[in-house]
Amino acid sequence: MHDAAWRRFVTLFVTTFLGGVVGLGAFVVLMDPYDVVPFSLPIERRLVSISQRHMYPQVARSGRFDSVIVGTSTSRLLDPEVFNAALGVRLANLAMDSATAWEQLQILSVFGASVAKPKMVIVGLDRVWCEPAADRERITFRGFPEWMYDANRWNDLLYLFNLSTVEIAGRLLGYHLGLYPERVRYDGFEVFVPHEEQYDLERARHNIWQGPSRSVSAQEPPVRLSEQEERALRFPAVTWLQDAVSAMPDTHWIFAWMPVHVAAQPQPGSHAAAVENACKARVASIAERHSATLLDWRVPSSLTSEDANYWDPLHYRLPIAYRLVDEIVAAARGRAERRAAGGSR
Amino acid sequence: MLFQSQGFTLLFLPLVLAMYYVAVGNAAARQWVLIAASLLFYGWWDARFLPLLVGQIGATWMLAGLHERTGRRGWLVAGVVLNLASLGTFKYLDFFLASIEAALGQPLPRAHFVLPIGISFFSFQLISYLVDRMRNDAPIYPLRPFALFVLLFPHLIAGPIVRHNELVPQFALDPLREGLWKRAGAGLVLFTIGFAKKVLLADPLAGIVDPLFAQAQTAPLTFGGAWTAALGFSLQLFLDFSAYTEMAIGIALLFGLVLPENFRRPYLATNLREFWRRWHISLSLFLRDYLYIPLGGSKKGRARFVFATMGTMTVCGLWHGAGWTFVVWGLWHGVGLAACRMWQSAGLRLPALAGWAVTMAFVLVGWVIFRAPDFATAGSILASMGGAAGFSEPLQGLGLLAAGAAVSALLPSAHEIKDRWLTPQPAWAVAAAALAVYCVLDVGKGAPTSFIYFQFWSRTCTMLPGAGS
Numbered sequence: 133m134h135d136a137a138w139r140r141f142v143t144l145f146v147t148t149f150l151g152g153v154v155g156l157g158a159f160v161v162l163m164d165p166y167d168v169v170p171f172s173l174p175i176e177r178r179l180v181s182i183s184q185r186h187m188y189p190q191v192a193r194s195g196r197f198d199s200v201i202v203g204t205s206t207s208r209l210l211d212p213e214v215f216n217a218a219l220g221v222r223l224a225n226l227a228m229d230s231a232t233a234w235e236q237l238q239i240l241s242v243f244g245a246s247v248a249k250p251k252m253v254i255v256g257l258d259r260v261w262c263e264p265a266a267d268r269e270r271i272t273f274r275g276f277p278e279w280m281y282d283a284n285r286w287n288d289l290l291y292l293f294n295l296s297t298v299e300i301a302g303r304l305l306g307y308h309l310g311l312y313p314e315r316v317r318y319d320g321f322e323v324f325v326p327h328e329e330q331y332d333l334e335r336a337r338h339n340i341w342q343g344p345s346r347s348v349s350a351q352e353p354p355v356r357l358s359e360q361e362e363r364a365l366r367f368p369a370v371t372w373l374q375d376a377v378s379a380m381p382d383t384h385w386i387f388a389w390m391p392v393h394v395a396a397q398p399q400p401g402s403h404a405a406a407v408e409n410a411c412k413a414r415v416a417s418i419a420e421r422h423s424a425t426l427l428d429w430r431v432p433s434s435l436t437s438e439d440a441n442y443w444d445p446l447h448y449r450l451p452i453a454y455r456l457v458d459e460i461v462a463a464a465r466g467r468a469e470r471r472a473a474g475g476s477r
Numbered sequence: 478m479l480f481q482s483q484g485f486t487l488l489f490l491p492l493v494l495a496m497y498y499v500a501v502g503n504a505a506a507r508q509w510v511l512i513a514a515s516l517l518f519y520g521w522w523d524a525r526f527l528p529l530l531v532g533q534i535g536a537t538w539m540l541a542g543l544h545e546r547t548g549r550r551g552w553l554v555a556g557v558v559l560n561l562a563s564l565g566t567f568k569y570l571d572f573f574l575a576s577i578e579a580a581l582g583q584p585l586p587r588a589h590f591v592l593p594i595g596i597s598f599f600s601f602q603l604i605s606y607l608v609d610r611m612r613n614d615a616p617i618y619p620l621r622p623f624a625l626f627v628l629l630f631p632h633l634i635a636g637p638i639v640r641h642n643e644l645v646p647q648f649a650l651d652p653l654r655e656g657l658w659k660r661a662g663a664g665l666v667l668f669t670i671g672f673a674k675k676v677l678l679a680d681p682l683a684g685i686v687d688p689l690f691a692q693a694q695t696a697p698l699t700f701g702g703a704w705t706a707a708l709g710f711s712l713q714l715f716l717d718f719s720a721y722t723e724m725a726i727g728i729a730l731l732f733g734l735v736l737p738e739n740f741r742r743p744y745l746a747t748n749l750r751e752f753w754r755r756w757h758i759s760l761s762l763f764l765r766d767y768l769y770i771p772l773g774g775s776k777k778g779r780a781r782f783v784f785a786t787m788g789t790m791t792v793c794g795l796w797h798g799a800g801w802t803f804v805v806w807g808l809w810h811g812v813g814l815a816a817c818r819m820w821q822s823a824g825l826r827l828p829a830l831a832g833w834a835v836t837m838a839f840v841l842v843g844w845v846i847f848r849a850p851d852f853a854t855a856g857s858i859l860a861s862m863g864g865a866a867g868f869s870e871p872l873q874g875l876g877l878l879a880a881g882a883a884v885s886a887l888l889p890s891a892h893e894i895k896d897r898w899l900t901p902q903p904a905w906a907v908a909a910a911a912l913a914v915y916c917v918l919d920v921g922k923g924a925p926t927s928f929i930y931f932q933f934w935s936r937t938c939t940m941l942p943g944a945g946s
Contacts (some may be wrong), residue, residue, distance in 0.1 A: 142658050142906070144663050144910070
């Protein structure tokens, strides 16, 4: 009798455990919130999670876009719909928070492998592109789901059985049942900064300066690197950028050094500024060789010196974002016009 | 392969269990299944060390056989020396070289051997068999059960330390004997308890503790930070190690085997001697029988007792890691144990609550020394705990610390759960299975972290007294 009770106990345990594992496993695989399973349900998959590193590969592979933005959070406020209307492209903004250059190139690589002839690639450039250790420190503390970025979709099955995927699959089900909203527009665009009505200049100044406001003055005399010093500088990510551009020769490349506040830029005239200028020069050389459009807002200017343009040292406000989009569009149109004129000559 | 990985839980263990019970009617076949599974389990970490493991087992068995045939004790001594040499080479060689280098002030080369996982455990088990042979307390076993006694994957990597006469006779028992379902039920529940303690308490505690110990290497911690580091690590260590033990005992039960108890709520001890009767019991008993008593124990006068205690605890410290912080931790406990016995011999007593507080404070200081990478860091943390950096900031992760403390104090030991507390209530089965599913999902989010005890065996000492800061 006692043994029968224990037998029932074990049977119940095993049944519950297997039921839970198989049931949840099947749920995740069928809902497939990352759109990586070859045999999942044929349902519409919206972006119901803000984990950009996990959600964006499906956007890159979707075939719905012919152009892309990569970068960090400093590029995330660039609205693809404005580009689409102005330039006749289908653009996805796949910039990711705190993305290293290597991570940005991974999503670009997925996009490049999925789109036969990308029309336009906008690279929102930041400090990470000049990191001398970019090849050693390829990812951040957030981790990076490399398995999702390779060509093999079957190996992805090994990584799907976890709490967060179950939760995101549940959100997707909630979306289809009308219980949960889309978290990020399918083209990747999301206004992640607070609503403009909540803007508070004093608070923004505190965020920018971490204390009282200061003026940024140039170091005198400015540091000038010798030729030997410049040659010794390592910018592994810039080399990767060169390779990426070479791999998509028919694409219109736009390199944009994004406007962080002067408080987050190297002090003008300092050694750090000299190193960054050397990095920028190498990017400019790539741009010149490949007829890419180059914009540089990462300089002291009325835009980057005005506290009221920013939420914090890295993130400008939404109206500024639309100003930047207009400037990129104008630059892209200018290149197209120059090309057309050149062609007619 | 880690017990708490999805590969182990969802694939390895079910497959090995299936094969074991297919072969259950044939003792030899089911033992081969366990041997093969254990070699695969060990080789999963680093297959390069399989020859070392198999070689030490084979050599020990052959030397015991030679002793049986010739009656010459030298074969057994050779076996002990061989196992000690292996342990010393892989675990302690660089530590001794670093120590000599510091003493002489002359740079010396290093071997930089990778430490074979579990070498302390399997070497000690083999030595215990040889010493028992010397004491005429161990028979000659056939190679298969002898090898399985060492290899059995539930205890191979981190114990409990099992003696040949506890385990080998069990291999002949029919796994389908009376009590099969109770053993299976208890095994599943113990495995789940250990799993949950590991992933829901010990690992999150590590997330708080590790950055604090790292920070203490460069700057003093606040009062609250230092106490969080000390309390958090004390709980993390117990929860992590006892979790491994519960999973090991649980897995063994699924195969019809009973492994010995290893922890009995050690943080409820009211004196240090009691603490060591509750903490890592299989190691304490091993050290008592194979070191403390041969060194003289407590029956040959006070001086001999102090010598035996200090010698045993120094080895205990070194066994945990090749570093001077471990040696000092062992000595710290040696002093404490000697003082505790003398206090008790003098007929002195403390009220239980005061005794508990003194014991825990003593143990806490010891764990700071044990965990710190060097003496400077340990000293800095202990100073901050005493208020050297002021009395600012509250404890961090208070909820987690409280949950860890509650589980440490309230959850009965594995054998108590198995023998006394667990009843075949359907609700328990469903709740435990649901918890197991949750844990399996929890470890699926990334690479699982290693059990904390593995780290101590893989840490080599580079910090020496005076050179540590």
